[in-house]
Amino acid sequence: MKTATFRILRFNPETDKKPYFEDFNIPINKGMTILESLIYIKENIDPTLTFRAFCRSGICGSCAVNVNGKPHLACKTQVEKTMEEFASSLIIIEPLSSFKVIKDLVVDTEGKKETIKRFNLWLEEKRPPEDSEFLVKPDEVKQYEKETNCILCLACCSVCEALKENVPFSGPFAFVRTYRFLADSREKEETRKKRLEIALNASVWSCLQCQKCVAACPKNIAPADNIQKIRKAIIKSGKKESPGAKKLSHYLNWIYATGQINRLFLPADVYDNKKAVKEFIKMCKEHGIEIWEIPHLPDGFLALRDLIVRALIEEGDVEAIDFKKIRKIDKKIEALLKGEEK
Ligand code: FES
Structure with a gap:
């Protein structure tokens, strides 16, 4: 049977002075995911290993970790494929970068709730004409279909150079969602204006366009492109003084x-x-x-x-x-x- 070595960054702030790596050798099967490997380690070797997961289907966004230095959804990343890609049976697992570690692979994501509130990240619908409903045509849906798939895994924020530089920037996912609602014809006009104002105040111009968020997104969304589209909408709305x-x-x-x-x-x-x-x-x-x-x-x-x-x-x-x-x-x-x- 094939085996892999998982080198996992461990840290318990209550007992450890600093993070350290620990190796686990485990048997692997065809199609086994990184998440299944973490579960195997927890159930068979070390019950104290701490990580987050829920849906196991790439939907909830809670299992994002760094695999060999880059963010991945643990439930959607196969061990064998990772071994092939890196030509090694050693797989390094770390918590997402740029976040405070709560324990082992679990990072503090509380900030995203506040961002969702601050950015008003839900649809504020116009009233449909009397006795009717809004029809959204397939062509319109195509404009924001990808962005609708954002699962708030925060992979984009973990690699964001603007966030690393501590510039006052809210991170890519907030702008993905902002664009998603801006592009929706059901949105109220006043909410659309409010969204542009919020994006401007949240330093949409601070994005460095390094494109790292594009490479990191497990849903193939391009947050950097959404940011450019929001900037364009801001300029079109006449706000050219920033x-x-x-x-x-x-x-x-x-x-x-x-x-x-x-x-x-x-x-x-x-x-x-x-x-x-x-x-x-x-x-x-x-x-x-x-x-x-x-x-x-x-x-x-x-x-x-x-x-x-x-x-x-x-x-x-x-x-x-x-x-x-x-x-x-x-x-x-x-x-x-x-x-x-x-
Ligand atoms: S466990 Fe939900 S996305 Fe991986």
Whole structure:
């Protein structure tokens, strides 16, 4: 019979000073899951091993643990496949990262209840027309079908770089659910507005778009994409004053104007900090450092660029393009190249 070694991170805050690994060698069968292995260990070797599980079917989201360094649902992850993937019979099991450990593999997930309340994560339905009901067409359902499958396992939060950096960010799952309700035509208009406001206050712009949540989600949801869609809805609703929205418009305008991103003017465009720009230019000049953000555009570039931008505007992509700002950028570059920056 095949065997596997489970190296499990143990910790009992009442008795242990710090976490430690403990190895368990167990027999494995075809199709056996990580959860079944943990249950085997608990029932046959160490009854004190502590972990969470409920549905055993990938529905309740309670069994998420790190398997060989990455979050997985223990009930949906097969031991043999993991051994094949890592070409090893040693499987390392740890609690989800970024959460306080209560005991062994059980982490403190109380925060998610508060997040659900704070984000108003339920549908607030409009009144259907008299004597009728809302019909939701299949095409509409497709827009949020994946997001409906979120099981609140918190795998996304465990890998979130913004949360690790302690930026004021509420974690990806809250935005998955927010998007799910925003995309639902049954939602009241005032609730939709409230949702955007909540997302803005919950630092939707703090997401770093590292995409780790996308790789971690056991339900193949893409929280980072949902966050982008919420940001777009916020900008469409006219809320363009947050630093995140300004940063986006700064990058877009500079890319359309010069074909490249620009960090030099970021503090001025986003935080109105013109002093930082001047100081940076001065410092670079003093040290003879070339500022690549000031592009030396080839002859004819601007005329060709204008043609392309106008064609894009005609095609209707005007929302993202602000021709006046592009002209301002042209003037800024001209002044900088002549050494006339103010
Ligand atoms: S036990 Fe419910 S998702 Fe694994």
